[in-house]
Amino acid sequence: MRENHSKHMLKFICILLVIVLLTVEISLPCFADEKKTNYYSYKGPVKESEIIVSLGDSYSSGEGMPPFYYSWEEWNKNRNCTLNEWMDLLAHRSKNSWPGMLTLEGIGQMKDHRDENWFFFAVSGAESKHISKEQQIKEYQDGGLIESLMNGTKTEEMPLQIEILTNKGYQGPSKNTVDYVTITIGGNDAGFGDIITQCVLTPSYLCPNLLPNKLDTTWKGIDEIIENIKDAYVDIANAAGPQAHIIVAGYPTLFSEDLVNGKPWIDEISGFIEYPEAVVVNEAVRKFNNRLAETVDECRKSGMNISFVSVKDKFRGHEAYAFYEPAFINQVELILQKEDLKNIGIGSAYSVHPNAAGARAYADCVQERINEVEAEKKILLAEQEGRKDTKSSPEATEATTADETALEINTSVQTSDVFQGTEEVIPESGYVKLFFGNTYILSNKTDESITIKVPAHVDVFDHTNGNVNTRADWIIEGADGGLALYHDDYICFVSDKYYSIQSGSKMIIKPLSPYYSEAEFMVIQTNGVEVQRTNRDPFVRFFLYKGKNYRFTKIGVERGIFISADCNTGKYSGANIKGDVIIIYPDDSWQESCRNDYITFLNDAFYSFEGNANIYISPRSDYTNLDYVTAFVPNYPNWVNGLSCEEENSPPYMYYTLESGKTYTINNSSNSSRSIWFDWTDNRVTIHYTNDNGEYVEDSHLTLYGSRTYSFSEKTIYTVETDTSWTFFVPRHSGLKMEGTNLRWDD
Amino acid sequence: MRKRLLRKGLTRKNLVFIIIASCLAITALCLIIVLTSGNDENFARIDVDEYYKDNSEKVVATIKVHEAKTVLTESEAQILLMNRGFDNLVIFAQYDLDGRYIGSNEINPNGTTKYPMYEATYLDKQNAVWTLMIINGQITAYPVSYNMNSNGTPIIVSEEETLMSYDAGTSKFYETIPKGSSLSVKVVDRIDTEMLENMTEEALSQL
Numbered sequence: 001m002r003e004n005h006s007k008h009m010l011k012f013i014c015i016l017l018v019i020v021l022l023t024v025e026i027s028l029p030c031f032a033d034e035k036k037t038n039y040y041s042y043k044g045p046v047k048e049s050e051i052i053v054s055l056g057d058s059y060s061s062g063e064g065m066p067p068f069y070y071s072w073e074e075w076n077k078n079r080n081c082t083l084n085e086w087m088d089l090l091a092h093r094s095k096n097s098w099p100g101m102l103t104l105e106g107i108g109q110m111k112d113h114r115d116e117n118w119f120f121f122a123v124s125g126a127e128s129k130h131i132s133k134e135q136q137i138k139e140y141q142d143g144g145l146i147e148s149l150m151n152g153t154k155t156e157e158m159p160l161q162i163e164i165l166t167n168k169g170y171q172g173p174s175k176n177t178v179d180y181v182t183i184t185i186g187g188n189d190a191g192f193g194d195i196i197t198q199c200v201l202t203p204s205y206l207c208p209n210l211l212p213n214k215l216d217t218t219w220k221g222i223d224e225i226i227e228n229i230k231d232a233y234v235d236i237a238n239a240a241g242p243q244a245h246i247i248v249a250g251y252p253t254l255f256s257e258d259l260v261n262g263k264p265w266i267d268e269i270s271g272f273i274e275y276p277e278a279v280v281v282n283e284a285v286r287k288f289n290n291r292l293a294e295t296v297d298e299c300r301k302s303g304m305n306i307s308f309v310s311v312k313d314k315f316r317g318h319e320a321y322a323f324y325e326p327a328f329i330n331q332v333e334l335i336l337q338k339e340d341l342k343n344i345g346i347g348s349a350y351s352v353h354p355n356a357a358g359a360r361a362y363a364d365c366v367q368e369r370i371n372e373v374e375a376e377k378k379i380l381l382a383e384q385e386g387r388k389d390t391k392s393s394p395e396a397t398e399a400t401t402a403d404e405t406a407l408e409i410n411t412s413v414q415t416s417d418v419f420q421g422t423e424e425v426i427p428e429s430g431y432v433k434l435f436f437g438n439t440y441i442l443s444n445k446t447d448e449s450i451t452i453k454v455p456a457h458v459d460v461f462d463h464t465n466g467n468v469n470t471r472a473d474w475i476i477e478g479a480d481g482g483l484a485l486y487h488d489d490y491i492c493f494v495s496d497k498y499y500s501i502q503s504g505s506k507m508i509i510k511p512l513s514p515y516y517s518e519a520e521f522m523v524i525q526t527n528g529v530e531v532q533r534t535n536r537d538p539f540v541r542f543f544l545y546k547g548k549n550y551r552f553t554k555i556g557v558e559r560g561i562f563i564s565a566d567c568n569t570g571k572y573s574g575a576n577i578k579g580d581v582i583i584i585y586p587d588d589s590w591q592e593s594c595r596n597d598y599i600t601f602l603n604d605a606f607y608s609f610e611g612n613a614n615i616y617i618s619p620r621s622d623y624t625n626l627d628y629v630t631a632f633v634p635n636y637p638n639w640v641n642g643l644s645c646e647e648e649n650s651p652p653y654m655y656y657t658l659e660s661g662k663t664y665t666i667n668n669s670s671n672s673s674r675s676i677w678f679d680w681t682d683n684r685v686t687i688h689y690t691n692d693n694g695e696y697v698e699d700s701h702l703t704l705y706g707s708r709t710y711s712f713s714e715k716t717i718y719t720v721e722t723d724t725s726w727t728f729f730v731p732r733h734s735g736l737k738m739e740g741t742n743l744r745w746d747d
Numbered sequence: 748m749r750k751r752l753l754r755k756g757l758t759r760k761n762l763v764f765i766i767i768a769s770c771l772a773i774t775a776l777c778l779i780i781v782l783t784s785g786n787d788e789n790f791a792r793i794d795v796d797e798y799y800k801d802n803s804e805k806v807v808a809t810i811k812v813h814e815a816k817t818v819l820t821e822s823e824a825q826i827l828l829m830n831r832g833f834d835n836l837v838i839f840a841q842y843d844l845d846g847r848y849i850g851s852n853e854i855n856p857n858g859t860t861k862y863p864m865y866e867a868t869y870l871d872k873q874n875a876v877w878t879l880m881i882i883n884g885q886i887t888a889y890p891v892s893y894n895m896n897s898n899g900t901p902i903i904v905s906e907e908e909t910l911m912s913y914d915a916g917t918s919k920f921y922e923t924i925p926k927g928s929s930l931s932v933k934v935v936d937r938i939d940t941e942m943l944e945n946m947t948e949e950a951l952s953q954l
Contacts, residue, residue, distance in 0.1 A: 194851075201868060201878045203889045203903055205930045206912045208798050210841065212790035213848040213915060219790070272894045272901055280790050334876055334892055 039307040039369065040376040041300065042243045046384055049179035049374060052110055053119045053172070053240065054099035055131060055161045059184040059251060060122035062094025064330045064350030065359060066339050069093045069120075073338070090138040090156055090341065091123040092349065098362035099182050102370060103535075119172050121164040124349060127188045128228040132162040132235035140341040153342070165239035176241035180373075182366055184249045185232060189225045190288055191218050195281060196254070196352050199273045200332055211277050215284050222291060230295050237304050245373050246306040247366055248296050250289040252315030253282040254329060254352055256322040265323040272332075273321075282319075286312070309369045314361040320352055328358030425531040432531050433521040439510045441532045444501040451498040452507075453525040501529055795914040795921070802930075803923035807909050810883065810920040812844055812863050817884035821858035824865040824881050831886075832940030833879065836867040846915035863920070864913045871943050879938075883920045885911040888938050893951050902931040902951065906938055 054060055062068070069088035075081060081089075094100075099120060100111030110118035123136055130136035136158040164172040165181075187193075198214055236246055255278035258265040264275035289310065296308035318328035333348040340348050354362060425432055425440065434440050444450045501507050507529075511522050799806050812818070819827065821840075828836055839851045840862035854865065865881040869888075876891040887905045894901040903910070910932060912921040925932060933954040935942055 200895070201876075201889075201891055202866065202880070203878070203901060203930065205802065205903075205925060206880055206882060206887070206889075206910065207864060207914070208793045208795055208912070209914060209916055212792050214841075214850075215790045217848050217850060270895075272891065276791075276793055283790060332895065334895055335874065 038376055040245055040373045040380070041303065041305045042245070044243060046243075046377050046380045048106070048381070049104050049370075049377065050107060050117050051119070051173045051178050052099065052102060052104065052117065052180045052182060053164060053178050053244075054097075054110075054122055054182045055164070055236065056122040056183040056185045057126040057188055058092065058122075058124035058349070058353055059187060059249070059362075060097065060099055060182065061092050061124045062097030062100075062122075062359060063092045063124040064333075064348075064353035065094040065096045065356060066337075067095050068339060069095060069114075071339055086156075087158065090140060090158065091121075092339070092341075093120055093122065094359075096356055096359055097122070098354070098359040098366065101359065101363035102180075102182070102367055104179070104370070105374065115171075119164050121161045121170075122184075123158055123161065125188060126158075126161065126185065128185050128225070128232040129189075130158070130161060131183075131185065131232040132160055132239075133231070135160060138341065162235055162239050165236070176243060178240045178244040180370060181236055181240050181244050181246045182249065183236070183246065184251065186225065186229045186288065186292060187251055189228060190222070190284075192251075192254075192281075192285070195284065196332065197347060199277050199281065200334070200347070203272075204274050204277055208276075211280050215280060219284075219287070222288075226291050226295050229292070230299065233296070233299050233304065233306060237299075237306065242305055244305065246304070247369055248292060248306065248308045249362060249366055250292055250308065250310045250312065251285050252311050252329065252354070252358070252361075253285050253319055254278075255281055256317075256319040256327070257282065258317070258321075258323040260323050266321045269321050269323075270331075278321075307369060307373075309365050311362055311365045314365055315358070318358070318361070326357055328354055328361050330355050422532050422534040425533050427526045427531060430525055430527060431523055432526050433523055434509060434511050435521040436511045439508065439534050441534055442501060442507040442509065442526070443530045443532070444503055444506070445530060446528065447503050449500050449502045450527050450529050451500050452527055452529060453498050792916060795917055795919075799912075799921055799923050803925050805924045806921060807924065808922040810922070812846070812913075812918045812920060815863075815883050815920055818844070818861045818863060819865070819881060819884055820861050821854040822856060824854065824862075825856040827881060827886065828867060828879065831938060833867065833869060836869060836879070838865050838867045840865055842913070842915050846918045848915065863915075869940075869943065871940075871946075873944075873947065875948070877943055882911040882913050886938050887911075888943060890946070890951060893948050896948065897952070900928060900931050902933055902954075904933045904935055904938060904942075904946070904951075904954075906935060908932060908934055 058064075070081060070085040071089065074085075075089060095111065097111075097120070099122070100109065100114075100118065102110050102118075104110070104117065107113060107117050110120075114120060123130065123138075125138065126136055138156050138158055139153045140156065141153055159170060163170050165178065166172075167175075195211070195214060195218070198211060202210060204210070233246060233248070237244070240246070255273060256266050257275070257278055260268070264278075266273060266278050267275050289312065293308045293310065296306055299306050315328055317325040320327055320329040320331050330350055330353050332351045335348060336342060337348045337350050340350070422441075442452065499507075821838075824838055828838065838854045838856075840854050841848060841851055842863055843849055844861055844863060846863075854860075854862070863883065867879045869877040869879055871877065875893065878889040878891055880887050880889065885905075885907065887903050887910065889901075889903050909922050909924055910930075912923060913919075914921065933951065935954075
C-alpha cells in the first residue's frame, strides 16, 4: 500500500516536472533557440528554389530609397502607364529594395528577374490587414502644386497583397511553386509613424512624458495587433502552400544612442529629438520585435513553414543620427521629396527608413536564412533522390580554383566564373592567385599583425606608375581600426611592397584593373592570412545622370567616393567641370583639392569627405557626351564607410541673376569661407567689401572675372555693383545669401 | 540516519511534500516570468521634478492642473489662435484634465471642455513647419524646420521668458526658465502669423 502510494507520488512529481520544463520552454524562448534549429518544415517533395514573393510594408518596399520602379517623373511625361506601373508608383517599390538583392543559386539577384522569379508586392504604409483582409487606400496628389491645390487629394485602392499568390487579378507564380515569401509587417499597425511624428513636432521640454504615454496606449492594444499579424501569416501560408518558407524580417532600432564624450550625440545633431525619446522609441521597437519573434515561433511550432529573422545586430550602431558608424537609416526629412505621394504638407515618407546600406544589411540577414534553408533543402533533396552525399552546402559544391602553382602565370586559367556563396581559397606555398572579376576576403585571425606582399615578379602587370591597380579596385575593410597604414577606402597595390593586416581585421580585394586586359589573375604572398573567395561585390555603383541631383550622405569618419574613369571622353579629363560638384560645409580640415565649395571631379580619382559633410553632385558637364557618370562606394554591411546616395529634387545650388545698375549684397552667414562661381566669360563686376579690420572699403575695388571662383571670408558682407546683367550661382546650403532689388533666383 | 531525520521532523511524507511544493514554486515562478514578459509593463518615464531640476535655470512655480486659473476651453484655444491670424488650423488635445492620455483628439472649436495642453501645426509661406502649443493659456511657437536644420540646442519662440510645461503623471504645470543648453527661448512681443511669416531661419538665428 505504502509502495503504491510512493509510486503514485513519483508519477505526480514527474508530471509536475514535465509541466515545469514545458513552462520554462514557453517562457524563455531565447534558451530554446540556442539549440540547432531546422527552419524548413515541409515534408513533401523538394525541388530547387527559384521563386521568391516579397510582401509587406515600407521596410520591404524600399520606401525612401529611389529610384522606384515607376516614378512621378515618368508618369508626368505622358500620364499613361500600365496598372502594374501605377501600383509600383503608389506602393513606392524601390529598385534598390532589399528583397531585390536576395539571390537564389543559379538565378542570381531577384531584381534581375522581376515577375519571373521574383514577385514584388510590398506597399509602403501597409498594415497587416492589407495583406489579405482589406484593401489599402493610398492617398496621393497628382500633378504640380497648383493642380494639387485645385484637385485636392485623390485616393486609389491597392489590391490585397495576397492576390499575387492567389492569382486573382494579378499574374503571380503558379500554385505551390513559391519557395520563399519574405515580409515585414506590423510596424504601421503599431503606429510607429505617428510615434516618430510626435517626436518631431512636439518639444519634449514642454511635455516630457508625452511619448511614453502615447506608447503605453499603443501597447495596450498590442495583443490585438499581434493577432492580426498572425492572421496575415496564416493567410499567406495557406495561399503560398506548405512548400513556401515564410521569412518574417524584424525591424531595426531607429535612433542612435551613441554617446560622444559622455554626451548623447543625438542631442547634438538632431535639434528636435532628445536622447530619452530615442531610448524609449528603440525600447518600443525591441519589445515589438520580441512579440513578432514569439508569434512566429508559435506559428512554427504549430507546423507553419515560417521563421523570424532579426536585423537588430546588423543595425546596432547604425541607427539614424549615428556618430561612430555609418547610419543605415534615413534621418527625419520634413520637406516633401520629389517622389512623395503628396506635394502639399509636411513630413516626407522617406523619413526613418533604411537607406542603401540598410537595405544591404536587411538583405544579408534574410539571405543568411535563405542559405540555411537551402542547405536543409539540399539535404532533403539528396535524401529524396536516394543520394547519400549530404554535403550539399553551396560552399562544398564549389570547386577550389587555386589548383595551379601560385606563381605560374597561365592565361588559360579560368577567370571570373559565375560563382555563388563563399569558399575558402587554399594558398600554395604561401602564395595565392586572385582572379580578376572576383572578390576576395583576406582575414587575419591570429593575434598578431600580418604583412602580405605583392611579389616583385608580377611586374608583368605593372602600370607605368608602378601601380598594380589604379582604379579603386582594392578595398580595405576596417581601415580605421584594423589597418595601420591605410586610411583610404581604396588603395593601389604596388609590386614588391608589403601591406599590413592587423589582428582580427579583414582586407577585401577585388582586382578590377582596366590596364591589364590580357591579364587573368594577380598574385599575392599571403603570409598566413586566410583567403576566401566570395560573390559579394564590395562596391556599390551609383549612376549619376546628367540633369539630376544627388546627395551622398555622410558617415562620421573620413571616407571617400570614387569617380570612375568611364567619362574620359571630354574636352577636359574631368567628368564634371564648371562647379557642378558641390561640397557642403567644408572646413579647414578638408583636403586641399576640396576646400572650395565647387570642385572639379576628375576621372579616375578619389575624393574624401569628413565628419557630417554631405557631397552634392549634379552631373551637367558640357564637355562630355555621356549621359551619366559612375561613382563607387564600398558595399559591405559592416563597412565603416557606408556611403549612401539619394536623388535630390533640389539642385545643390541656386542661380542668381542681377540687373545692370543695381546694387546687391552678398552675406556670408556661415562659419566658414565660401566661394561663388561666375558663369560667364567676359563681363566684369566690381565689388566693395568689408576688410579684415571690419571697415567698409569703397575705393578698393575688386574685379571679379568670369569663370573663376572667389572666396568669401567668414561673416563678411560684400556689396556688388554691376554694369551689366550677369549671373552667378552659389550653393543652396552654403549660407551665402543675396539681397537686393529685383533679385531672383532660379533652379 | 533515518532516526536523525525523524528527530528533526523530516519524514518521507514531509520530503515528498517539500518536493511537490518546490515544483509548484518553480511553476509559479515561470508563470510570473510569462506574465511579466507580457504587455503590462509601461515604458520608462522621466522623473519630471528631476528633469526640470537638471534642465532648467529655475522652476518658477508648479501649479496643480485642477487649481490652475488660466486653463483654456476648446473654444477659447480656438479664438486665441484665430485672433493671431491662425485660421483653419486643426487643433489637437492629447490629455484630459485628469491627466489621462486620450490620443491625438481634434477639438471641437465651439466646445467648452478644458484641456491642459493644445497643439496645432502651422506651415508658413516658406514651407517652414511650426508647432503651436498652448499650455495653461500660454502660447509658444516651436520652429520644427529650423530646429531640424540646425544642429544642437533646439529653440522655441515665446512671449515670456518663462515657459509653461505640463506633466500628466504629476498632473501639474511647471513654470520654468530653461537652461540655454536644453532649450533656447527666443522672446518676441507677440506670436501671430505675421511674426512667423517674417521669422526666416536667418531672423531666428539673429534673435
